[in-house]
Amino acid sequence: MIERLPRERLLIAGSFLLPLLIWSIISYVPFVWHPNVVITDPGDVSWFRAGMEVTREQFSAETEKTTDDGLIAPAGERVNPVYLPAPHKVATAMYTAFTTEPKRRSEKWLHESLWHSITVIFWGFTLSSLIGIPLGVLCGTYRPMSLLIEPFVEFFRYFPAPAFGALAVAILGIHDAPKIAIIFIGTFFQQVLIVANTTRLLDPMLIEAAKTLGAEGRSLLLRVVVPGVLPNLYRDSRILLGWAWTYLIVAELIGTSSGITWFITQQARYKNFDNVFAAIMLIGLIGLLTDVILAKTGRRLFRWQPAEATP
Amino acid sequence: MSDTDTLIEVRQVTRRFAESTAIKEVSFDVYRGELLTVVGSSGCGKSTLARMMAGLDSPTSGEISIDGKVIDGPSPDRGMVFQKYTLFPWLTVVKNVMFALTVQGQGRRSAESEAMQWVEMIGLSDFAHRYPHELSGGMQQRVAIARSLAARPKVLLMDEPFGALDAQTRQKMQHHLLTICEHVDITVVFITHDLDEAIFLADRVLVLKPNPGEIQDIVNVSLPKPRCIDLQFSHAFVELRTKLASMIHHADEEEDLPMHMLTMKHA
Numbered sequence: 001m002i003e004r005l006p007r008e009r010l011l012i013a014g015s016f017l018l019p020l021l022i023w024s025i026i027s028y029v030p031f032v033w034h035p036n037v038v039i040t041d042p043g044d045v046s047w048f049r050a051g052m053e054v055t056r057e058q059f060s061a062e063t064e065k066t067t068d069d070g071l072i073a074p075a076g077e078r079v080n081p082v083y084l085p086a087p088h089k090v091a092t093a094m095y096t097a098f099t100t101e102p103k104r105r106s107e108k109w110l111h112e113s114l115w116h117s118i119t120v121i122f123w124g125f126t127l128s129s130l131i132g133i134p135l136g137v138l139c140g141t142y143r144p145m146s147l148l149i150e151p152f153v154e155f156f157r158y159f160p161a162p163a164f165g166a167l168a169v170a171i172l173g174i175h176d177a178p179k180i181a182i183i184f185i186g187t188f189f190q191q192v193l194i195v196a197n198t199t200r201l202l203d204p205m206l207i208e209a210a211k212t213l214g215a216e217g218r219s220l221l222l223r224v225v226v227p228g229v230l231p232n233l234y235r236d237s238r239i240l241l242g243w244a245w246t247y248l249i250v251a252e253l254i255g256t257s258s259g260i261t262w263f264i265t266q267q268a269r270y271k272n273f274d275n276v277f278a279a280i281m282l283i284g285l286i287g288l289l290t291d292v293i294l295a296k297t298g299r300r301l302f303r304w305q306p307a308e309a310t311p
Numbered sequence: 312m313s314d315t316d317t318l319i320e321v322r323q324v325t326r327r328f329a330e331s332t333a334i335k336e337v338s339f340d341v342y343r344g345e346l347l348t349v350v351g352s353s354g355c356g357k358s359t360l361a362r363m364m365a366g367l368d369s370p371t372s373g374e375i376s377i378d379g380k381v382i383d384g385p386s387p388d389r390g391m392v393f394q395k396y397t398l399f400p401w402l403t404v405v406k407n408v409m410f411a412l413t414v415q416g417q418g419r420r421s422a423e424s425e426a427m428q429w430v431e432m433i434g435l436s437d438f439a440h441r442y443p444h445e446l447s448g449g450m451q452q453r454v455a456i457a458r459s460l461a462a463r464p465k466v467l468l469m470d471e472p473f474g475a476l477d478a479q480t481r482q483k484m485q486h487h488l489l490t491i492c493e494h495v496d497i498t499v500v501f502i503t504h505d506l507d508e509a510i511f512l513a514d515r516v517l518v519l520k521p522n523p524g525e526i527q528d529i530v531n532v533s534l535p536k537p538r539c540i541d542l543q544f545s546h547a548f549v550e551l552r553t554k555l556a557s558m559i560h561h562a563d564e565e566e567d568l569p570m571h572m573l574t575m576k577h578a
Contacts, residue, residue, distance in 0.1 A: 209397035213411040214387035306444040
């Protein structure tokens with residue numbers, strides 16, 4: 001177990017608090033940015049309406065014009081554009097999004113959308129891992145296997161996974177299957193190469209030692225290579241899982257839009273940007289939380305590793 | 312010695328790499344039950360020789376045979392202890408020692424009790440269920456020896472196994488090894504660049520000269536057994552040491568002289 005010093009804990013907290021601080025300064029300190037003005041009283045400006053948002057330049061031009069003409073000047077408050085809501089608005093949105101009923105009966109609650117996204121990720125990543133990890137380990141262990149598989153995989157991984165969207169829909173229909181396929185394509189080819197490389201990093205002396213002890217072929221693979229690379233494969237998988245989330249957003253847009261992406265696009269259409277931010281942050285939180293849990297589980301699983309070796 | 316006493320025959324073995332010849336036409340026998348040390352300065356191909364005996368490397372020409380059978384790959388009848396720590400980090404001490412046994416299909420139970428005896432012999436019973444990273448370097452090498460011996464090899468090849476240890480630990484390890492050899496019927500080929508170590512341990516010392524590695528001489532060590540530290544101050548030991556040192560020095564000089572001149576010129 002890694003014991004963190006108090007100073008290190010402070011820095012870790014700071015890595016989250018610092019961006020939040022910057023966001024708060026931009027949101028709550030008017031003269032930092034606030035490029036727009038929301039009209040509270042239109043005065044004698046014909047095209048201003050209460051609640052309307054105009055740029056600062058427009059507002060000052062109109063104010064000047066009205067005072068010059070001896071008319072009533074408009075009143076307003078400086079605000080940030082609607083697409084940058086303040087932290088407290090996003091926080092409330094995050095709460096209310098879970099508590100408000102969807103607008104239409106056919107629509108889903110936020111937690112249902114989220115859960116749907118998680119299942120899509122889960123299946124895409126699991127299917128990819130079930131094939132990709134064993135294949136990668138074999139490529140990393142046996143040179144002929146590596147020569148047969150890796151060049152094509154190397155080539156294929158440059159195909160952007162979303163490019164297969166239309167094809168996936170044509171073959172697999174409009175529901176979850178093409179989405180899972182996109183995540184699979186996005187993960188699998190990277191996974192094979194990364195796992196193969198990780199496997200090749202195993203200390204060759206361990207293999208030689210095992211050979212002088214009578215291990216060969218299958219016993220060498222299963223009793224030396226696999227346990228030897230397991231902690232590193234676990235670490236690779238954590239990183240790849242993060243990538244899978246980035247493919248999720250594209251995957252969910254193809255066919256019938258679904259999951260958290262559906263929620264985000266829907267809310268953006270209504271200009272509820274606080275909800276959009278809330279949803280994006282939820283994805284971040286889920287990702288971070290899974291990673292922390294996986295890291296802790298990893299330390300439990302691989303107790304045989306010296307503490308400084310665990311990330 | 313009669314023929315039946317020969318365990319390993321090395322015949323006209325040459326090992327060439329792309330740029331150099333590590334070992335050139337080397338022939339010698341390893342006798343059953345002896346402890347043969349191989350000394351020489353670095354780059355004389357000692358490790359290559361050990362690796363070829365283990366079957367981890369093969370000669371460019373010539374052959375090595377054990378009990379009359381030509382070596383063509385690694386096998387548990389030739390155990391190897393490396394300079395680098397090679398215990399399996401994911402296995403506890405006792406499971407490391409069990410490795411060869413279970414790989415060969417022995418049941419877990421009997422393998423474990425057999426392994427425990429080895430662990431006991433190397434004096435690490437208290438650490439049987441610890442992982443390698445919790446052990447000191449000396450302890451790890453003791454476990455590595457036990458792990459190799461548990462496979463019941465005909466010969467134990469040791470490639471500078473104590474090279475990474477501090478002087479004091481190294482001396483202790485030499486004692487451990489000799490004690491083990493008293494209790495176990497084993498032949499040992501021990502590679503080292505440390506002359507004291509080579510003489511202290513050996514029944515015979517094989518001196519290699521570098522570039523390409525050729526046999527300079529094979530010297531019998533007729534010092535009394537069991538050996539203790541004080542032996543190193545005895546007249547016989549010092550005399551032998553001087554003899555071997557001058558041998559190696561000589562071989563090195565022939566080799567090094569042009570190099571020195573080269574660096575002089577550069578300077």
